[in-house]
Amino acid sequence: MKQRMVMVISTLLNPKLLVADEVTSALDVSTQRAVALALAGFRDRDLVHAMIVITHDVSLVYQIADTILVMYAGKLAEKAPTDVIVERPLHPYTRALIAALPEVGVQYAGKRLTGIPGGPPSLRPPPPGCRFRDRCPVAFDRCAEQPPFVEVEPGHSVACWRAS
Structure with missing residues (x-):
């Protein structure tokens, strides 16, 4: 109250x-x-x-x-209209967040919800490159460099080397 x-x-x-x-x-x-x-x-x-x-x-x-901006460990990951973030996320962290949401009307008695494996990075000092890379299922060598936050379509920006 x-x-x-x-x-x-x-x-x-x-x-x-x-x-x-x-x-x-x-x-x-x-x-x-x-x-x-x-x-x-x-x-x-x-x-x-x-x-x-x-x-x-x-x-x-x-x-x-109207718009959702997703951050991970203090860095921008993705920004787009709400429906785009929920229906067509591009950043692996955003995808994992959406996948972790329980579905309405689904019984989870015999099925477990999955979380994002691993834990967030220490920010003292922050790691170089993409801060999600140690937990990312699609990480590769270039993720050691910080990806730019770029517009991939009008109103939809993402910071991921694999998203473009």
């Missing part, structure tokens, strides 16, 4: 930008849904001009975002 109240108060002065950082963390599923609906309502009623929603919950941003 406190989080919802803070969200409402944050819109009282018609802000140009609302930053919601992990706004649904530590909430039960029904409250997460209520928060997502509230954020969508702020957008739809023009109570805020723009929102940045920082989250690890792809299903949350899918409900409310």
